[in-house]
Amino acid sequence: xxxxxxxxxxxxxxxxxxxxxxxxxxxxxxxxxxxxxxxxxxxxxxxxxxxxxxxxxxxxxxxxxxxxxxxxxxxxxxxxxxxxxxxxxxxxxxxxxxxxxxxxxxxxxxxxxxxxxxxxxxxxxxxxxxxxxxxxxxxxxxxxxxxxxxxxxxxxxxxxxxxxxxxxxxxxxxxxxxxxxxxxxxxxxxxxxxxxxxxxxxxxxxxxxxxxxxxxxxxxxxxxxxxxxxxxxxxxxxxxxxxxxxxxxxxxxxxxxxxxxxxxxxxxxxxxxxxxxxxxxxxxxxxxxxxxxxxxxxxxxxxxxxxxxxxxxxxxxxxxxxxxxxxxxxxxxxxxxxxx
Amino acid sequence: xxxxxxxxxxxxxxxxxxxxxxxxxxxxxxxxxxxxxxxxxxxxxxxxxxxxxxxxxxxxxxxxxxxxxxxxxxxxxxxxxxxxxxxxxxxxxxxxxxxxxxxxxxxxxxxxxxxxxxxxxxxxxxxxxxxxxxxxxxxxxxxxxxxxxxxxxxxxxxxxxxxxxxxxxxxxxxxxxxxxxxxxxxxxxxxxxxxxxxxxxxxxxxxxxxxxxxxxxxxxxxxxxxxxxxxxxxxxxxxxxxxxxxxxxxxxxxxxxxxxxxxxxxxxxxxxxxxxxxxxxxxxxxxxxxxxxxxxxxxxxxxxxxxxxxxxxxxxxxxxxxxxxxxxxxxxxxxxxxxx
Numbered sequence: 001x002x003x004x005x006x007x008x009x010x011x012x013x014x015x016x017x018x019x020x021x022x023x024x025x026x027x028x029x030x031x032x033x034x035x036x037x038x039x040x041x042x043x044x045x046x047x048x049x050x051x052x053x054x055x056x057x058x059x060x061x062x063x064x065x066x067x068x069x070x071x072x073x074x075x076x077x078x079x080x081x082x083x084x085x086x087x088x089x090x091x092x093x094x095x096x097x098x099x100x101x102x103x104x105x106x107x108x109x110x111x112x113x114x115x116x117x118x119x120x121x122x123x124x125x126x127x128x129x130x131x132x133x134x135x136x137x138x139x140x141x142x143x144x145x146x147x148x149x150x151x152x153x154x155x156x157x158x159x160x161x162x163x164x165x166x167x168x169x170x171x172x173x174x175x176x177x178x179x180x181x182x183x184x185x186x187x188x189x190x191x192x193x194x195x196x197x198x199x200x201x202x203x204x205x206x207x208x209x210x211x212x213x214x215x216x217x218x219x220x221x222x223x224x225x226x227x228x229x230x231x232x233x234x235x236x237x238x239x240x241x242x243x244x245x246x247x248x249x250x251x252x253x254x255x256x257x258x259x260x261x262x263x264x265x266x267x268x269x270x271x272x273x274x275x276x277x278x279x280x281x282x283x284x285x286x287x288x289x290x291x292x293x294x295x296x297x298x299x300x301x302x303x304x305x306x307x308x309x310x311x312x313x314x315x316x317x318x319x320x321x322x323x324x325x326x327x328x329x330x331x332x333x334x335x336x337x338x339x340x
Numbered sequence: 341x342x343x344x345x346x347x348x349x350x351x352x353x354x355x356x357x358x359x360x361x362x363x364x365x366x367x368x369x370x371x372x373x374x375x376x377x378x379x380x381x382x383x384x385x386x387x388x389x390x391x392x393x394x395x396x397x398x399x400x401x402x403x404x405x406x407x408x409x410x411x412x413x414x415x416x417x418x419x420x421x422x423x424x425x426x427x428x429x430x431x432x433x434x435x436x437x438x439x440x441x442x443x444x445x446x447x448x449x450x451x452x453x454x455x456x457x458x459x460x461x462x463x464x465x466x467x468x469x470x471x472x473x474x475x476x477x478x479x480x481x482x483x484x485x486x487x488x489x490x491x492x493x494x495x496x497x498x499x500x501x502x503x504x505x506x507x508x509x510x511x512x513x514x515x516x517x518x519x520x521x522x523x524x525x526x527x528x529x530x531x532x533x534x535x536x537x538x539x540x541x542x543x544x545x546x547x548x549x550x551x552x553x554x555x556x557x558x559x560x561x562x563x564x565x566x567x568x569x570x571x572x573x574x575x576x577x578x579x580x581x582x583x584x585x586x587x588x589x590x591x592x593x594x595x596x597x598x599x600x601x602x603x604x605x606x607x608x609x610x611x612x613x614x615x616x617x618x619x620x621x622x623x624x625x626x627x628x629x630x631x632x633x634x635x636x637x638x639x640x641x642x643x644x645x646x647x648x649x650x651x652x653x654x655x656x657x658x659x660x661x662x663x664x665x666x667x668x669x670x671x672x673x674x675x676x677x678x679x680x
Binding site: 148149150152154169172173175176187188189192193194195196197200201204205206207214227228229231233235236237238242244246255274275277279280281282283294295296297298299300301302305307309 | 488489490492494508509512513515516527528529532533534535536537540541544545546547554567568569571573575576577578582584586595614615617619620621622623634635636637638639640641642645647649
């Protein structure tokens with residue numbers, strides 16, 4: 001007997017990726033329920049040869065599923081996840097609501113699948129900009145003790161959802177026509193601009209996105225004492241988050257060693273021949289499952305430093321793909337059950 | 341008696357800014373000669389109430405001027421600068437050709453104007469991405485000993501010239517129309533993408549742009565032993581280079597102290613109220629003389645660390661404006677002479 005699966009937020013940017021990723025997944029899906037707000041209820045979406053109708057999300061609709069993927073917002077997750085868990089089912093949540101909850105595993109299956117064993121019905125998938133970083137860090141820090149990570153991001157608009165994608169398109173058209181721009185989703189014009197602000201700001205001057213990236217990385221990598229600092233920046237790219245990372249280890253790391261460790265990491269593809277114009281870029285990472293890593297070099301400014309650049313599709317490995325991979329791993333571990 | 345001034349590369353992206361900046365300059369300009377390649381000769385450009393005809397650049401044309409601004413390419417500079425210097429006149433060069441020559445001052449007038457006194461007829465203006473960084477670093481490192489700078493850049497296409505501006509516009513149109521893209525100026529699509537590669541690559545994995553940024557910063561700041569590492573990235577922005585900087589000092593630096601030092605720096609404007617959506621951005625810096633600095637905060641990952649973000653107009657303070665300011669400073673110091 002297979003699983004009854006629901007996707008909450010099925011009509012969003014991440015929801016569309018869930019449908020694509022589930023089609024190619026090994027998960028035994030008996031039934032698939034597409035859920036969204038009342039505004040989207042009644043819409044139909046193709047899933048393979050089937051056409052599925054979107055239902056309005058409700059506690060009852062969610063409880064029909066053994067496994068619920070949630071890709072909505074933190075408020076929706078805060079309401080729905082405990083209901084799913086209390087009913088003895090599993091919620092895999094893409095929001096920030098539960099990521100730092102010690103009772104909730106925060107998992108990248110290639111890195112810390114064992115954390116799934118202690119789940120209590122809610123599992124979180126990391127922020128979309130944390131994923132490319134930890135995927136590149138893991139094979140290195142697993143072997144070589146790490147002290148400090150400094151990272152700056154180049155984040156695509158789709159990380160802010162479908163309305164943000166539409167806003168970039170509309171603004172890009174207006175920039176080409178020299179027309180005035182009225183931002184709605186972002187605080188400022190994003191077309192032909194970069195905005196060094198993702199999410200709200202904390203007292204210490206960091207944005208919540210920067211704080212999340214630090215805390216999530218420490219939790220996933222099991223490195224609570226890692227020194228970590230980020231600057232998170234939105235760029236006018238549709239799809240594909242990039243990170244420039246500067247890592248200090250406890251000893252010198254050669255480029256050859258780093259490249260070998262990265263090449264052995266499942267889900268990572270080394271793209272690193274800059275003299276031949278080969279390095280990770282959003283246009284190449286978009287639609288891919290792998291995290292692309294390149295520009296690997298010794299840090300000129302630190303004897304134990306390594307610098308690299310990584311890009312991943314924020315809607316796939318940064319969100320939907322990682323969530324489905326979590327479910328597949330839970331299935332392999334016998335942690336998912338048909339509730340009927 | 342005033343100065344006879346020539347601009348080599350007058351029809352380029354930086355050339356157009358020279359005309360604007362010179363109009364508002366205190367330099368006593370008797371005559372202005374606009375020079376460019378034969379392809380652009382005969383074109384006319386407005387300069388205030390006058391209309392000036394572009395002449396083909398030649399050794400003879402250059403020698404008519406007491407002061408020559410060169411905004412072409414390194415090859416042109418390598419040929420022309422020594423000719424100007426040998427004739428006892430002054431070349432202010434925007435290319436990388438002479439920046440690291442120990443005989444050539446590399447100057448940001450707000451930082452190291454005294455270096456002009458030792459000139460031998462050639463003065464270099466820094467790379468357009470070095471300028472925002474050193475303008476923000478100088479007031480801090482002048483007071484507080486600095487150990488290490490890690491920086492990642494977000495560089496506008498205009499840094500690669502007028503053809504690059506046209507390429508972004510053309511590609512942005514094609515992206516909106518879902519048409520295929522054939523890059524010419526850049527190695528890859530730049531619209532809706534970021535490219536972690538500016539200039540050619542060195543054996544050590546750094547790009548020349550990254551190396552230039554390090555070496556130029558050390559020379560301008562008079563800090564030959566500064567530990568420095570950069571990742572330079574092209575972003576789909578027309579105008580305005582941004583930098584995310586992570587600086588390690590010899591002692592802790594409070595945000596209040598950093599902000600006070602930055603506020604006292606001529607040519608710097610602190611724009612730093614992120615909770616009110618205020619931080620430096622290319623759309624705001626474009627057309628401005630000032631370097632905008634914000635996102636100033638303690639580095640969570642280092643006890644003596646400070647993080648900030650800076651943006652400047654790469655064609656103005658990053659190129660034409662800084663060159664004209666160098667000339668103004670040389671004039672004040674009695675280093676410019678009418679040669680007739």
